[in-house]
Amino acid sequence: MARVTIVGAGIIGLCSAYYARQKGFDVWVIDRDAEGTDSCSTGNAGMIVPSHFVPLAAPGMVSMGIKMMFKAKAPFAFKFPPTLDQILWSWMFMGKADPEHVAKCETILRDLNLESRKLYEAMAEDLGIGYQLVQRGLLMLFKTQKAFSEEKKLAERANEIGINASVHDLDGLKKIDPTVTMNVIGGVHFEDDCHLTPHEFLAALRKKLREMGVHFDLGTSGVNSLTSVQDKVEVTTERGEKFDSDYVVIASGVWSKALAKQVGVGMPMMAGKGYSMTLSNPVETPTVCSLLMEARVAVTPMQNGVRFGGTMELGEPDDYINMDKVKGIAESIPGYFPNFKESDFEGLPIWHGFRPCSPDGLPYIGKLKGNPRVVMASGHSMMGLSLGPITGMLVGEILAGEDSSLPINQLSPNRYVRN
Ligand SMILES: Cc1cc2nc3c(=O)[nH]c(=O)nc-3n(C[C@H](O)[C@H](O)[C@H](O)COP(=O)(O)OP(=O)(O)OC[C@H]3O[C@@H](n4cnc5c(N)ncnc54)[C@H](O)[C@@H]3O)c2cc1C
The missing domain is CATH 3.50.50.60 (FAD/NAD(P)-binding domain)
Known part of the structure; x- marks a missing residue:
């Protein structure tokens, strides 16, 4: 053998x-x-995401990154001073962040994601934990009209290529997930997405x-x-x-x-460091996972509580915990889910992990x-x-x-x- x-x-x-x-x-x-x-x-947001058919290298990402780089609590950072590899990686990333590249990646990302989701169903059954795969979709939640309008276009495209997405106002969102109080103007429900507890x-x-x-x-x-x-x-x-x-x-x-x-x-590969915190006794437990879009925070109900994750700090891997970024995550949550308080997150263990990021x-x-x-x-x-x-x-x-x-x-x- x-x-x-x-x-x-x-x-x-x-x-x-x-x-x-x-x-x-x-x-x-x-x-x-x-x-x-x-x-x-282990500590990631546990989302299985056919909704993510657009690669990280996409139009608007470079300008957004530059704007966020100088804000301490923003969900993006670029490690300084950059290494030579980091500079080269960024150069390659910038070369790819255009509409042609997005169009070229769409089919393969859709197919990989949809096929993987199907395999997850079979695998979870085989492991005897089929019940842990929560197939209720993912909500992209918005507080600003500008970002919501952009996502509506993406939802339209998703439906065109066979990924189910529906647009909702706040009342519609409340029907999809009545278990959590939301303060948003609307959202998109990506119905094929699902979630599990990774560890x-x-x-x-x-x-x-x-x-x-x-x-x-x-x-x-x-x-x-x-x-x-x-x-x-x-x-x-x-x-x-x-x-x-x-x-x-x-x-x-x-x-x-x-x-x-x-x-x-x-x-070429860079680490995209991110953080997560898990509230074991949350004030409310959503039943659907969500992305708080302007804040770029992921929220997932898990077997051991509700997990909140976010931030992308690009650079070589290191174990430094940037408390400004962690604070940025905690601060943003009450804006979307008003029954949560920033103080709920005080003293929680902070997990960090390195997304292995290719430039394209x-x-x-x-x-x-x-x-x-x-x-x-x-x-x-x-x-x-x-x-x-x-x-x-x-x-x-x-x-x-x-x-x-x-x-x-x-x-x-x-x-x-x-x-
Ligand atoms: C905050 C956050 C939230 C995320 N949320 C999601 C999500 O919701 N959905 C999603 O799809 N993805 C998510 N991700 C991304 C996802 O977690 C990663 O893409 C994924 O875990 C990478 O898996 P991997 O097996 O490639 O690497 P890892 O999980 O990092 O595993 C690599 C392993 O290799 C070992 N190793 C390395 N070098 C050596 C060596 N020389 N010898 C022996 N062992 C070695 C390491 O110890 C490690 O255990 C998230 C990431 C972060 C940071």
Whole structure:
């Protein structure tokens, strides 16, 4: 049985293990972290988002970013002084943030998201936690007419391409979610979206994978280097151990860039640091997840309370908690949900995670150039949870040498490699 080593036990690594094992591979998952606490996959907002068919690199993002950069509590930051990689990444991002790029990405993002959502249903049933997948859609909520009008256009486009979205005034929103008091002018209900509690899903998936015979090496040592040697890949751990694997899948989130470099492939990636806080005894518990659009805050009812997440701080990963940004999240919530108070969030543990962001807003999925036995699965930015199952399925197909169930040319991890 051919051995596959998966580096990273976040949502992408675990989903890759699930489908690779189904294809009959001997699967080993290595993570330097014990229970995924370091990963971006645990504390995120838990939303599965067909609504996100527009990539991060889109018109208006650059000017909005520049405006927000100088406001301490704004939901965006750019780390100063920037590294050379950060400057290059930003240059590439700016080159892509135009309508042509958005049009080019629309179909693949829609298909990835809708297919992944379908796979989630089957997977959650298989893990015995089908009830945790809450299929009530997502509400985009607005306080300003300008932003609401923009979203109405997007909702129209969504319906044209087969994603169900409906526009509502406040009374309409109250009927969709009567459990939370809202102070907004209206919103869009993306009906195909859904949500779950990520850390519980990951725990159930790890348990299932163990039952399926997947081997785990968690919390002992990370992977230090990879070397392609004829028909094997030599893996060296941070403790200096070496072993051979028939295939390696790099699913190491924002740290994937370093491993790709090890085997000679330059793959631009920046960390988009974000924060979340979970209120275990909220004054009200919404039944539908929502995005507070002007504030760029995500709100998700979970098994252990209501989670509020946001902020995108672009740069290399670091563990510094920017309290201005955290305050910005807490301050914005009563404006949308008036029964919540900023003080509700005082003293709550603050989680942070690094979105693995590619400059064009598309994930990197495929074999690395010159290394046919090394498969990249990363760069999912703000959609990694959503795209976990479809990424895992595509990885399984690539490993097995099968045709891909979706066209993956646009997702090539070699798209920034100069010939
Ligand atoms: C605030 C916030 C909210 C979000 N909300 C959503 C949402 O609602 N929906 C959505 O779809 N996405 C969301 N995201 C994005 C999503 O969380 C990420 O895209 C996703 O978790 C990335 O998963 P991953 O498996 O690629 O990386 P990670 O989860 O970061 O996993 C990578 C793993 O690799 C390990 N690793 C790294 N290097 C090595 C090495 N050399 N050796 C061994 N192990 C290694 C790390 O320890 C880590 O466990 C959100 C992100 C943030 C920050």
